[in-house]
Amino acid sequence: MICNLNKFFDQASRISATLRDAALATLYPSGCRVCGDMIESWRDGAACSNCWREIERKSLAGDLCAKCGMRLEPLPSPVEITDRRCGRCDHLAFAYARACGPYEGALRESVLRLKLHPHLTARLRxxxxxxxxxxxxxHLIESIVPVPLHSDRLAERGFNQAEVIARALASLTGLRLDSSAVIRVKKTEKHRAGMGARERARSLERAFRIRAPRLVENRAALIIDDVMTTGSTAHELAETLLNGGARVVNVLTLARAMNEFIQ
Ligand SMILES: [Zn+2]
Ligand SMILES: [Zn+2]
Known part of the structure; x- marks a missing residue:
């Protein structure tokens, strides 16, 4: 009887989700930001399900650098090497960086949307x-540290998108969110066109400061950001955390810009 009731409620909640999606699609008709097709489900956010499938396929394709997650040139088959590295990221302070996928299509549009709406859609979660x-x-990661925004930037925007992502991950994993462990003391531009990786790295030097040392010491921390471009921001924050006594620092971003090489 209880089992039947559970089935009934499961079915009812699926039907109501479908009805809600249909109602919202009628109320707010919106085209996919990538291909222009109709977005059928509210849970897909900025892109249609075909464009999501496309980015999911691309995320799995090809070899990535074992450290920074950069896409690597394919090797002539049948050569197979595990733990290939790009050779450009050895100096970066974090142990490794990974992303949900490349900064293209549905992921790019979702990242852009997140700058305006502080909410992760079900598909993005x-x-x-x-x-x-x-x-x-x-399983060894102990805390989640979103890349902090400078207080002036936070006041302008109203929220920190890295913190929105980090909060979602904390609720999905049960890990602790340490959004007040580090602050950003230097105002830097996200990534200006024509700005080289070296110039960007220099502008970020000493950009962060630890505010709560006990939240950093001896922790295995995971840095969270929306996009990783040259890796300079993640490097600078990782270095600050390691100097503050963190045991190991890794990075996870929603997307990885694959055409920006670290120099
Ligand atoms: Zn589409
Ligand atoms: Zn690399």
Missing amino acids: EALRRAFAALPDS
Whole structure:
């Protein structure tokens, strides 16, 4: 009887989700930001399900650098090497960086939307959960540290999108969220066109400061951001955390810009 009731409520909640999606799609008709097709489900956010499938396929395709997650040139088959590295990221302070996928299509549009709406759609949460589960040694991670925004930038924008992602991951994993462990003391531009990786790295030097040392000492921390471009921001924050006594620092972002090479 209880089992039947559970089935009934499961079915009812699925039907109501479908009805809600249909009602919202009628109320707010919106096209996919990638291909222009109709978005059928509210849970997909900025892109249609075909474009999501496309980015999920791309996320799985090809070899990635074992440290920074950069896409690597394919090797002539049948050569197979595990733990290939790009050779450009050795100096970066974090142990490894991973992303839900490349900064393209549905993921790019979702990241852009997140700058305006502080909410992760169900599809994005699912991508984040999968990317976290695929991290090497994800069970050893102890705390989640979103890349902090400078207080002036936070006042302008009203929220920190890295913190929105980190909060979602904390609720998905049960890990502790340490959003007040580090602050950003230097105002830097996110990524200006024509700004080289070296110039960007220099502008970020000493950009962060530890505010709560006991939240950093001896912790295995996971840095969270929306996009990783040159890796300079993640590097600078990782270095600050390691100097503050963190045991190991890794990085997870929603997306990885694959055409920006670290120099
Ligand atoms: Zn589409
Ligand atoms: Zn690399």
